[in-house]
Amino acid sequence: MAKSKIGIAIYSALILLFVLLSADFYLSKKYYVPSSDAFLADPSRYAGKEAEFAGSFVKSTTGSFYLESNQKVLKVHYPDLEKPAMGQIYVRVRLNADGTATALEVHKMQYNYLKYVLSFFAFMIFLYIFFREWKLREWRLVENA
Amino acid sequence: MPDWISHILMGLAAAEIFSIDKKGLVVLGSLLPDFVVKINLLSAFFHMSDGLLFIARLYHSPVMGLIIPALIAPIFKYDWKKTYITIALGFMLHLFADSFTRQYYNGILLYPLSTGFFSFNIFWPEQYWIMLILSAGFYASVKLTRYMFSSKSSS
Numbered sequence: 001m002a003k004s005k006i007g008i009a010i011y012s013a014l015i016l017l018f019v020l021l022s023a024d025f026y027l028s029k030k031y032y033v034p035s036s037d038a039f040l041a042d043p044s045r046y047a048g049k050e051a052e053f054a055g056s057f058v059k060s061t062t063g064s065f066y067l068e069s070n071q072k073v074l075k076v077h078y079p080d081l082e083k084p085a086m087g088q089i090y091v092r093v094r095l096n097a098d099g100t101a102t103a104l105e106v107h108k109m110q111y112n113y114l115k116y117v118l119s120f121f122a123f124m125i126f127l128y129i130f131f132r133e134w135k136l137r138e139w140r141l142v143e144n145a
Numbered sequence: 146m147p148d149w150i151s152h153i154l155m156g157l158a159a160a161e162i163f164s165i166d167k168k169g170l171v172v173l174g175s176l177l178p179d180f181v182v183k184i185n186l187l188s189a190f191f192h193m194s195d196g197l198l199f200i201a202r203l204y205h206s207p208v209m210g211l212i213i214p215a216l217i218a219p220i221f222k223y224d225w226k227k228t229y230i231t232i233a234l235g236f237m238l239h240l241f242a243d244s245f246t247r248q249y250y251n252g253i254l255l256y257p258l259s260t261g262f263f264s265f266n267i268f269w270p271e272q273y274w275i276m277l278i279l280s281a282g283f284y285a286s287v288k289l290t291r292y293m294f295s296s297k298s299s300s
Contacts (some may be wrong), residue, residue: 018213038195123176
């Protein structure tokens with residue numbers, strides 16, 4: 001009985017630690033590179049700073065291209081970029097006060113989407129390996145003899 | 146970052162090296178860091194909360210590799226120490242594998258030690274196939290070595 005009380009106390013402390021770390025990390029957001037959402041909401045605040053984004057290619061115009069990140073479109077000054085095949089674009093940029101960005105580095109992640117197809121099959125393999133060894137009984141996982 | 150097959154193969158290789166019976170636990174640990182952080186893929190279909198995407202990155206870090214397995218271990222009706230160590234091993238292996246990838250999140254989050262990241266910056270994400278070949282080769286060589294040793298000891 002005493003052992004289970006100690007166990008419950010330790011587990012509760014772990015949950016508290018998990019929550020505290022999560023909250024502290026969230027509050028430290030300002031020390032990290034701004035997201036596309038944050039930048040586009042207040043471009044002048046982040047003007048001159050470097051940032052990195054990855055997203056899908058929308059279209060290319062003379063001297064620039066458009067990148068979609070988290071359903072927001074960002075204009076990046078960089079000439080003659082072609083759309084990557086089945087993949088995203090990574091950019092390292094300098095942020096501008098007008099809500100656009102100037103590319104410092106651009107990389108096309110060609111055929112990167114195929115990785116997710118592979119990972120889908122990997123998840124099936126994981127389920128097979130895992131449930132070959134374990135089964136759910138009531139609310140716990142027990143050995144699958 | 147490596148694909149999930151590579152992560153599974155690395156987990157299975159570690160299970161062979163350390164003679165871990167419960168391979169399912171290592172493999173679970175090998176995929177666990179991505180179970181939360183992959184919500185960022187949903188942003189391809191609809192807008193995700195900026196805060197949620199940011200905080201998800203924490204659950205793909207070494208500090209959470211110590212905490213999350215401890216939170217999960219009691220779910221298993223098994224030796225809790227072995228369960229914790231096995232899942233944590235898989236978790237840390239995943240992070241180690243990811244540290245070879247150059248990605249726009251810069252690598253492995255070093256929170257709470259610092260606000261920085263760590264990465265060997267070797268492969269781009271679309272070069273996952275290199276890691277797949279390496280991990281498959283490593284797993285095959287570990288299995289072959291164990292088979293050769295067990296054949297020698299039985300003869």
